Amino acid sequence: MQKRSGLLAVLFLCLSAVAFGQGGTIKGFVYDRSTGEPMIFTNVLLEGTKLGVQTDVNGYFSLPQVPEGTYTLFTSLVGYDTSRTTITVTPNSVITKKLFLGTKQTELKGVEISARKTEKITQVNAGTITVTAKDIKLMPSSGGEPDIAQYLQVVPGVVFTGDQGGQLYIRGGAPSQTGILLDGVTIYNPFHSIGLYSVFETDAIRNVDVQTAGFGAQYGNRTSAILDVRTKDGNKNRLAGKVSASPIMARVMLEGPLVKAKREGGSAVTFLLSAKHSYLSSTSESIYGGFGEPFKSGLPFDFTDLYGKITLSGDNGSKLNFFGFNFKDKARLLDPSTHTENAAYKWNAAGGGATFVVTPGSSSALINGRLAYSKYDVELNEANYVPRKSGVSGFEGAIDFTYYFPRYSQIRYGIEVSGLYTTLDYVNDKQITSNLERRNTTGAIYVSYRKNFSEKFIFEPSFRAQYYSSLSKLSPEPRLAMKYNITNNVRLKAAGGLYSQNLLSTKSDRDIVNLFTGFILSPDESLKNTEGKEVTTNLQTAYHALGGIEVDIDKVELTLEPWYKNFRQLIEFNRNQQFASDPDFQVGSGLARGIDLSARYSRNRLYLWGVVSYQKIDYKSIDSKGAIQTYPPPFDRRMNINLLASYAAGKKKDWDLSARLNVGSPFPFTQTQGFYETLDPTEAGIQTNINTQNGSIGILYADAINGGRLSWYHRFDLSARKRFILSTNSNIETTLSVSNVYNRNNIFYVDRLSNSLVYQLPIFPSLNVTWNF
Numbered sequence: 015m016q017k018r019s020g021l022l023a024v025l026f027l028c029l030s031a032v033a034f035g036q037g038g039t040i041k042g043f044v045y046d047r048s049t050g051e052p053m054i055f056t057n058v059l060l061e062g063t064k065l066g067v068q069t070d071v072n073g074y075f076s077l078p079q080v081p082e083g084t085y086t087l088f089t090s091l092v093g094y095d096t097s098r099t100t101i102t103v104t105p106n107s108v109i110t111k112k113l114f115l116g117t118k119q120t121e122l123k124g125v126e127i128s129a130r131k132t133e134k135i136t137q138v139n140a141g142t143i144t145v146t147a148k149d150i151k152l153m154p155s156s157g158g159e160p161d162i163a164q165y166l167q168v169v170p171g172v173v174f175t176g177d178q179g180g181q182l183y184i185r186g187g188a189p190s191q192t193g194i195l196l197d198g199v200t201i202y203n204p205f206h207s208i209g210l211y212s213v214f215e216t217d218a219i220r221n222v223d224v225q226t227a228g229f230g231a232q233y234g235n236r237t238s239a240i241l242d243v244r245t246k247d248g249n250k251n252r253l254a255g256k257v258s259a260s261p262i263m264a265r266v267m268l269e270g271p272l273v274k275a276k277r278e279g280g281s282a283v284t285f286l287l288s289a290k291h292s293y294l295s296s297t298s299e300s301i302y303g304g305f306g307e308p309f310k311s312g313l314p315f316d317f318t319d320l321y322g323k324i325t326l327s328g329d330n331g332s333k334l335n336f337f338g339f340n341f342k343d344k345a346r347l348l349d350p351s352t353h354t355e356n357a358a359y360k361w362n363a364a365g366g367g368a369t370f371v372v373t374p375g376s377s378s379a380l381i382n383g384r385l386a387y388s389k390y391d392v393e394l395n396e397a398n399y400v401p402r403k404s405g406v407s408g409f410e411g412a413i414d415f416t417y418y419f420p421r422y423s424q425i426r427y428g429i430e431v432s433g434l435y436t437t438l439d440y441v442n443d444k445q446i447t448s449n450l451e452r453r454n455t456t457g458a459i460y461v462s463y464r465k466n467f468s469e470k471f472i473f474e475p476s477f478r479a480q481y482y483s484s485l486s487k488l489s490p491e492p493r494l495a496m497k498y499n500i501t502n503n504v505r506l507k508a509a510g511g512l513y514s515q516n517l518l519s520t521k522s523d524r525d526i527v528n529l530f531t532g533f534i535l536s537p538d539e540s541l542k543n544t545e546g547k548e549v550t551t552n553l554q555t556a557y558h559a560l561g562g563i564e565v566d567i568d569k570v571e572l573t574l575e576p577w578y579k580n581f582r583q584l585i586e587f588n589r590n591q592q593f594a595s596d597p598d599f600q601v602g603s604g605l606a607r608g609i610d611l612s613a614r615y616s617r618n619r620l621y622l623w624g625v626v627s628y629q630k631i632d633y634k635s636i637d638s639k640g641a642i643q644t645y646p647p648p649f650d651r652r653m654n655i656n657l658l659a660s661y662a663a664g665k666k667k668d669w670d671l672s673a674r675l676n677v678g679s680p681f682p683f684t685q686t687q688g689f690y691e692t693l694d695p696t697e698a699g700i701q702t703n704i705n706t707q708n709g710s711i712g713i714l715y716a717d718a719i720n721g722g723r724l725s726w727y728h729r730f731d732l733s734a735r736k737r738f739i740l741s742t743n744s745n746i747e748t749t750l751s752v753s754n755v756y757n758r759n760n761i762f763y764v765d766r767l768s769n770s771l772v773y774q775l776p777i778f779p780s781l782n783v784t785w786n787f
Contacts, residue, residue, distance in 0.1 A: 151735075159263060175648075188521060208345075238579065384412050482516050631649070670737075753775065
């Protein structure tokens with residue numbers, strides 16, 4: 015109780031400082047004049063003073079405690095005209111302004127450097143990368159289609175498991191330990207079975223925050239990382255969009271005003287719709303059959319993604335969004351010898367909700383909120399096996415408040431409530447079935463405070479308290495981020511904290527390839543850890559520690575980040591379950607540590623990015639003999655190297671050329687020790703004769719979990735994009751891409767029964783045509 019009172023006292027003092035600060039407040043939004051879309055992370059300054067701020071993801075800015083007087087407020091960004099307006103500040107006044115930036119041909123490179131430099135010295139950003147649609151298009155477009163799934167593979171600390179069934183593992187964490195958010199709503203599976211593509215439409219993305227470790231208290235119920243995707247609002251001025259087609263998929267996106275503003279910056283109603291559909295299973299055989307398998311038998315992947323959004327914008331910048339989505343994926347696993355179907359896999363995700371942004375007229379605060387419902391179902395049907403099914407459904411609601419201080423400081427606090435219902439019908443390798451249902455309501459409060467001290471030191475403590483009703487457990491989670499600017503070009507940073515979650519997945523450490531990921535909430539049964547002691551909580555828990563140094567040398571940006579994650583408690587399905595009476599779950603732990611070096615160079619037409627990563631991950635659990643065993647999980651890729659180059663060619667910069675090389679050390683896998691025939695002595699009751707019975711083949715696994723290693727992975731991708739200008743607002747883009755240029759045989763998995771190698775995609779050329787209007 016004393017801790018809670020102390021926290022409330024600190025919060026009260028901070029809010030009081032805002033309420034009774036001297037001078038006036040200038041707040042507002044910055045927009046792109048041509049589309050009405052908010053301009054994020056843009057400098058807003060008072061000319062002739064040192065007072066300034068950057069816009070947030072809503073394009074919002076707030077300059078508090080501005081002394082009385084008349085000022086010129088201005089903002090500018092590379093490729094845009096400078097926007098200026100004169101304002102007069104009186105004591106305790108709150109002035110709201112909207113600024114609009116129009117594009118121009120002459121680039122202001124000095125302004126670009128200033129805006130990026132401001133972000134570096136005023137925000138910690140430890141373990142964090144912000145991505146825009148423009149960044150995504152710097153990558154070679156696999157299949158001619160740019161996608162965030164391809165960009166994430168270059169992010170420091172991210173491990174990608176392959177083109178087919180690919181998943182992303184972020185700094186030692188499994189996919190279920192990474193929170194994926196779309197406009198604040200949880201997405202349980204964002205990547206399709208063909209791992210080159212996500213459910214997100216690239217041109218609908220405003221920004222993506224990739225938080226790889228040490229994330230703040232505004233995020234909860236995940237123990238490794240966060241991927242926060244926010245979409246655009248839709249063009250306020252005209253109907254715009256794109257139509258795209260390739261041998262892999264077709265895409266359509268439309269956006270525009272339903273009710274157009276009567277004046278610039280006035281209230282409006284806009285919409286955004288996107289749809290993409292893959293027909294690769296039909297086209298791969300006819301178009302790519304000449305390249306051999308797996309194209310010859312048809313790549314067994316199909317998906318359809320639908321997303322829609324309506325935005326009601328007010329005169330003062332407040333807005334209300336309604337959105338909905340439906341994502342579907344289907345795949346088949348083929349026999350590596352006969353190329354006949356061994357298994358059918360599908361999942362479907364659907365949901366919808368509302369978000370709002372409110373800026374009260376008499377306050378500098380910004381209020382954000384959301385309420386949504388979503389549902390995810392996944393199913394795997396294997397020949398001669400019991401089908402596996404899982405479902406997650408539930409609601410999420412939240413509201414938070416942000417108050418702004420001088421010199422880029424702020425305080426943010428909020429409340430979250432969510433309810434989940436999970437089902438799981440699962441069968442393990444011993445053919446023991448589990449039929450589980452769980453419900454839980456989670457409530458959380460959090461507060462985060464960022465203080466900048468004279469542009470030298472940034473101190474950002476935060477705290478989250480999360481309550482899990484099904485376990486009757488309150489989880490207090492303190493977190494901290496810091497940065498020290500030795501100079502404007504050399505900066506030290508650090509972050510860390512405690513984390514918890516109650517959502518488990520069914521991935522097995524014995525599966526070399528497993529598309530099926532089921533979900534279930536933490537059990538309420540008694541569990542024991544590897545030392546045989548009963549655990550005090552059935553939550554999965556972890557703590558992070560992250561350090562780093564940023565160095566700018568001319569146009570080169572160097573970042574070195576060592577990191578450490580201690581997954582103190584991992585709850586997973588009992589791999590040693592022999593009988594239905596055995597426990598369904600077991601408790602283990604994990605330790606992940608690594609170091610990532612990133613170097614970026616950007617000048618004029620050339621962009622270069624290189625990332626070298628090293629990590630080591632160890633899990634600990636009880637083996638089949640009751641002994642403690644330490645082993646690497648299937649995604650323990652020790653070395654990972656990514657090199658990216660992009661160049662804008664042509665007098666009009668209407669050619670985009672890009673290349674990427676990825677090299678990764680071998681993944682571990684559990685080796686096969688032998689085979690046996692499984693017989694059912696109860697098949698025909700007392701008439702059963704096992705001597706004449708044809709049993710199925712069972713597999714004897716090696717005692718050492720993941721004791722073997724596959725081969726090294728490396729792949730080289732190229733793409734070239736050409737733009738043909740049709741009019742001011744219309745152009746056609748053609749993209750020629752080649753994935754796996756030198757046709758490297760990267761192992762997907764080894765079929766245990768036939769001992770045959772199954773490879774990732776071979777050389778994969780594609781041509782895409784896109785009409786932008």
